[in-house]
Amino acid sequence: MSLQYLKVFSYIDAVARAGSIRKAAEALFITPSALDRRVLDLEAELGTELFERHARGMRLTAAGELFLDHVRAQRADFERIHGEIEHLKGLRRGTVSIAASQALAYSVLPELLNRLRRANPGINFKVRICDRQAVVTALRTFEADLGVVYNVQPAADLTTLFQIEQRLCAVMAARHPLAAQETVKMRDCLQYPLAMPDTSLGGRALLEGFFARSSLQPNLVLESNSFEMLRNFVRSNDAVSFQIQVGTPVARNQDGVTARVIEERAFPRQPLTVAQLKGRHLPQPALRFLASLREAMGGGASTA
């Protein structure tokens, strides 16, 4: 829901996103001239240019960034209020926006969402699966209420709600020789070809660190930014892939793929982090989701 009276603000947002008035106008289904006038008028009212006029388009000025941040925060807060008003009307409605790493897309999030939807049918979800960088960005632009990230570097404008230590797992075909063991060691895995997450993914940094310190030479046959890709790849060969525990069918056998925890002291255990933008008031449904997530993950150390 977006209020009619806030139209102009979403115009600014659109221009900032599109990087040019003409593209933004196309996205908004209005003419560039109309959009241009609204931008100019607003700038006149503020007494400041919000955009630098570049020959290739428009880029936000410092003032523009300030203003846009305010606009987005304000709209996010309106959504929260609107949710609470719906709540008053008896309808337990609302939307929770989540930005999460791929690991969560495998089973944790789908199952949790299903459970929550059965419990409160009025709540809707927006889930965006993306890399760490994008999760942080989504929080900053108020597109996501909550972010769930693995191996994220702390940022000053984020608040960590809670963290869970995650162990790295080796992912392999169910009939793979390694699947016979309860846990595996890295040097066992290195006997086989490796299918690795690429650098945009959280687990990769850990593996890099290990290889750097170790003398073992990995046989890298596949690199991908999609865990689904990796998982489906190892199903029908003897390659081994890696993923944090929460995203794997560890101790299970699903679609011919299974996973085993890696027993290795050398790994610094990076936590899976649930975070929000500092100072934000989260909508009720988001708080409820957070509680369920905490419960489902077996409660880590809270940092709120």
Added chain:
Amino acid sequence: MSLQYLKVFSYIDAVARAGSIRKAAEALFITPSALDRRVLDLEAELGTELFERHARGMRLTAAGELFLDHVRAQRADFERIHGEIEHLKGLRRGTVSIAASQALAYSVLPELLNRLRRANPGINFKVRICDRQAVVTALRTFEADLGVVYNVQPAADLTTLFQIEQRLCAVMAARHPLAAQETVKMRDCLQYPLAMPDTSLGGRALLEGFFARSSLQPNLVLESNSFEMLRNFVRSNDAVSFQIQVGTPVARNQDGVTARVIEERAFPRQPLTVAQLKGRHLPQPALRFLASLREAMGGGASTA
């Protein structure tokens, strides 16, 4: 400054304040019909009535209160952003809104404001002197950035920034017999007629508590909600009035009135409290003012 595009929101605010569309319309210099339509349109867009239609006027519904709070918060935050944008332009401009008890109006606030204005001429101030209740209300309605109150009961939605222990003083004419002593006792004061702050003022509760526990009978000749009134009253007779230290010419002689600290164990020393609304981002000038206030008051225990 108020943005053109937020007009409708201030309409809602005006209606809530005035209690009726016709009165609000008058205050806004528009016709009731125009105002009414904006309210109805907004309600339709939200899918909820914001006001209960009463025969005598309109009162906010629960949803309306929620929405209005959002609107006020949003406008206050816009003011902050606007201030920061002005700051970017090089102009050190901005406005600090303060709601304070009468004690501050005597010397602390005027002197502090003068000093601050000399240091940064661009900063303007809005100071509202009012009773404790009104200070809290002003914070809640975003009319004030900071509140300075004596003897305020803690509220869940306020954050105490810092506190300063204040001793109660007896205020009297400079030629009063008690003025010869360095400090006075309550039973000394009771030898004379008393000019008391009334119940809307902070110090009164303390005095009430004392009289309740004591057997001494006060001779109450004047009761007022204005310390200025009380001060000017005792100047030309032998009556004694009371005020917290920060608001008195203690150990000084000003306009024929002076003050002496009361030495009495029985008084629980209520602190002078500087507070803000919980979760608010204060504008830069307000933060600067806060720092100066802290310094001027000799720094109490911070609770931020």
Added chain:
DNA sequence: ATGCCCTGTTCGTTTTTTCGCAACGCTCCG
């Protein structure tokens, strides 16, 4: 250097939204 493309912007016109004015229906109170 010279077109060419894409940019933001302006002008005159059309369409949509908002406003003012007068009137209506209602409830409460004297």
Added chain:
DNA sequence: CGGAGCGTTGCGAAAAAACGAACAGGGCAT
């Protein structure tokens, strides 16, 4: 029961926003 509030509603006028086409200017490849 009449008067004084109140919110609300049609209708014409006024204001605001959008449209469509044309203009000015900066980058880029030819």
